[in-house]
Amino acid sequence: MTASGGTLLEDRYGTRPRKTSRRTYWILGACAVLLGGVIAWVGYVNLGTAPIETQQVSFENLPNDAMRFTFEVTRDTPERAAVCIVRTRGLNGSEGGRKEVLIPPGPKAVRVTTVIESGDEPVTADVFGCSYQVPAYLSTDLPPSG
Structure with missing residues (x-):
């Protein structure tokens, strides 16, 4: 079978498929394992247990909208x-x-x-949320003012 220019299609496109080396497979496999590890680490950091957990125990209305x-x-x-x-x-x-x-240092659960x-x-x-980043005005380390 010839193309319009008289050149055989096999000459133009070739008949042998390219051979992929074992080294390429090893590199692709290592990249996949590395990418999976990065995704797992990011998931653990963002979705792992929170450093401070809270649980509502009770609430009670008081006079004067408190x-x-x-x-x-x-x-x-x-x-x-x-x-x-x-x-x-x-x-x-x-x-x-x-x-x-302010939650001062103390027992694990308070x-x-x-x-x-x-x-x-x-x-x-x-x-709403908790943090270990205590503002200076809440710190008990400051001397009393006034």
Whole structure:
């Protein structure tokens, strides 16, 4: 079979398939294993257990749009101080009040009770988040002012 120019198709495209070396397969396999390891590490860092875990224990409405909120904090490094941001929510789900609570170094699991002032009548309270990055104004290491 010839093409319009008179050249055989086999001459133009060749008949032998290219041969892939074993070295190429080893390099591709190593890259796949490395990529899988990176994906697993990123997943562990982002989806692994949190260093500070909280659990809501109770909340109670108080007069003047305030709420007493009790929660439990479990830390992986209990010798470090932590800060938790707690908040109240109104009937429509909006945030009514917010407060930072210092969790001093101590036992691994600690129960904390605080009162949160709210702008409107609160119906629930929750922990917004916790961190080991305690702001200086919450630190107990500072001398008293005033």
